[in-house]
Amino acid sequence: MNKQEKLAILKDMINIDSTNGNEEEVADYLLKQFAKYGILSEKVAYSEARTNLVSKIGGKNGKVLGFSGHMDVVDAGDRKAWKTPPFQATESDGKLFGRGSTDMKSGLAAMVIAMIELEQEGKLIDGQIKLLATIGEEIGEIGAAQLTTLGYADDLDGLIIGEPSVRQIIYAHKGSMNYTLVSYGKNAHSSTPELGINAIDNLMLFYKEVEQYVAGIHQTNDILGVFTHNVTVIEGGNQVNSIPARAQLQGNIRTIPEVDNEKTEQVFCTIVSKLNKQEGVHLEITWDYNKMPVFSDPKSNLVKIAESIAKEQFGKTIPIIGLAGTTDAAEFIKAKNQFPLIIFGPGNNTPHEVNEYVDIENYLEMIDVYKAIAIQFLK
Structure with a gap:
């Protein structure tokens, strides 16, 4: 040609x-x-x-x-x-x-x-x-x-x-993992937030825990570099003067052999289980994509x-x-x-x-x- x-x-x-x-x-x-x-x-x-x-x-x-x-x-x-x-x-x-x-x-x-x-x-x-x-x-x-x-x-x-x-x-x-975390709360008027459960607030509890865990990872791979995690999508609430009853985020993880997919899933699920023991917290995590x-x-x-x-x-x-x-x-x-x-x-x-x-x-x-x-x- x-x-x-x-x-x-x-x-x-x-x-x-x-x-x-x-x-x-x-x-x-x-x-x-x-x-x-x-x-x-x-x-x-x-x-x-x-x-x-x-x-x-x-x-x-x-x-x-x-x-x-x-x-x-x-x-x-x-x-x-x-x-x-x-x-x-x-x-x-x-x-x-x-x-x-x-x-x-x-x-x-x-x-x-x-x-x-x-x-x-x-x-x-x-x-x-x-x-x-x-x-x-x-x-x-x-x-x-x-x-x-x-x-x-x-x-x-x-x-x-x-x-x-x-x-x-x-x-x-690197490996790649995607997940979805859903937070369930309770609707209430924004003037009386004590009557509801803010799903976004509980979503942020998870985010802070995960970021703290990732910041503590110091292992690197000579070829692939560092483990990374990014929250890339957040959705929540439907009206500015209402306490949101549902919110969710999606995240992407790039894994290395030193911090592999199995260990990552275990840690994230442990964080969710720990937070769910707090009063008013109801989180559910789903793994959407898992590549080694x-x-x-x-x-x-x-x-x-x-x-x-x-x-x-x-x-x-x-x-x-x-x-x-x-x-x-x-x-x-x-x-x-x-x-x-x-x-x-x-x-x-x-x-x-x-x-x-x-x-x-x-x-x-x-x-x-x-x-x-x-x-x-x-x-």
């Missing part, structure tokens, strides 16, 4: 609004691109308008290298704050703007084009590449979980996830190959690091077969931001990087 054809595929993908859903339209588009070149694909349905896509090239013998990327994107936010329409891919100064341009339709498009070109060029003599294009990564990695449960990752010998890595190779990332930290081998053959090819492509040695965020890797590592994995894709630090963009040069160069890694890894 020429440059404009490669850009056209990415633009078409960005123009599809797959905000926390509607991934089937992206899957159908990619299926048609593969079909043009005689590459077969399989749609794996999750629910209405939500479909994973599995595509393969190569033979049945030899190793299997997985390519993976998610088709969903986060909400565009305040569209008036965008310089260009978020779902209308726009070129400017060597950049391509649009929601999902960095996170992570550029990585997915680069993988798709790499597969198509390898198939056309006949350079993939050994092994097989399997694309696992997923739904719902942004809201719980539900597509990766489904594909893993169904066994689609069991035959992998290596996996590359094309999330934006800013010209770095990532082999580990991911560690692969930084000295694996896949890492060494990717590092060597990246150095040749970029003209310098690139860092091999851990990541604070979580990815579909947290689900794929549950496959029956253990395999090395890396997170390595085009993009920058604008995921989820207004005016998200990808550098066009970075997108195009990663197509060649993926091709070279696949050929060498599968030999």
Whole structure:
């Protein structure tokens, strides 16, 4: 393909609004691109308008290298704050703007084009590449979980996830937990608060206890850094002159092996139980999302190959690091077969931001990087 054809595929993908859903339209588009070149694909349905896509090239013998990327994107936010329409891919100064341009339709498009070109060029003599294009990564990695449960990752010998890595190779990332805490109180007129129970006040009791616990954590991980906790959503009350009978907050936690998911859940539940012993306090905690930290081998053959090819492509040695965020890797590592994995894709630090963009040069160069890694890894 020429440059404009490669850009056209990415633009078409960005123009599809797959905000926390509607991934089937992206899957159908990619299926048609593969079909043009005689590459077969399989749609794996999750629910209405939500479909994973599995595509393969190569033979049945030899190793299997997985390519993976998610088709969903986060909400565009305040569209008036965008310089260009978020779902209308726009070129400017060597950049391509649009929601999902960095996170992570550029990585997915680069993988798709790499597969198509390898198939056309006949350079993939050994092994097989399997694309696992997923739904719902942004809201719980539900597509990766489904594909893993169904066994689609069991035959992998290596996996590359094309999330934006800013010209770095990532082999580990933190765990992630989301929770919802609901506080139940009793309505009363704000002029007689003693007749009610303020659900917001009791919510804040929990918040203060948790913040005190987090402030006392001094363990760090050499690769992943520190444990973090953030309350990101608070809701409560329905009228300014009424004592609220219900309030809730939601929080996100990024875990490290030193303060792992199991210990975190135990501590938070203990705090809730202790507070509920106080008169008038009724709190309930629900765990909405629980993903373990991911560690692969930084000295694996896949890492060494990717590092060597990246150095040749970029003209310098690139860092091999851990990541604070979580990815579909947290689900794929549950496959029956253990395999090395890396997170390595085009993009920058604008995921989820207004005016998200990808550098066009970075997108195009990663197509060649993926091709070279696949050929060498599968030999």
